[in-house]
Amino acid sequence: MSFWDNLINHFLVAFGVVFGAGCFSGIAAVINDRPPMKAMGDMSSFVKVWAIAIALGGSFDSLEMFEKGILQGQIRLMIREVIYIIVAMIGANLGAYIIKLISLVGNKMP
Numbered sequence: 233m234s235f236w237d238n239l240i241n242h243f244l245v246a247f248g249v250v251f252g253a254g255c256f257s258g259i260a261a262v263i264n265d266r267p268p269m270k271a272m273g274d275m276s277s278f279v280k281v282w283a284i285a286i287a288l289g290g291s292f293d294s295l296e297m298f299e300k301g302i303l304q305g306q307i308r309l310m311i312r313e314v315i316y317i318i319v320a321m322i323g324a325n326l327g328a329y330i331i332k333l334i335s336l337v338g339n340k341m342p
Contacts, residue, residue, distance in 0.1 A: 235312065242316050247323035249287070250323075253276065254275050255272070257271045257272055269338045273331060280325065283320070
């Protein structure tokens with residue numbers, strides 16, 4: 233896969249994990265007779281770090297790339313991995329932001 237393919241993949245996987253976890257926690261809250269909007273917001277905030285790790289395929293690959301970048305002088309690999317981490321963070325935060333928007337709109341409805 234090319235660099236751009238990987239960027240899109242990392243972004244959408246992180247976004248999907250957070251958004252999906254938020255939506256399904258809302259369904260679980262309805263089944264358990266709890267407020268769904270609060271459950272969705274709480275879960276989307278809690279899952280962000282895990283979504284980034286999932287999008288990167290586990291943290292050991294990222295650490296290995298940093299090792300190569302620092303110890304073997306392959307700075308390009310390290311920079312590429314930093315960009316992947318930032319893109320995954322943006323995807324996870326956007327997913328959490330959309331869940332929070334859904335919660336705000338849901339709370340304002342009669």
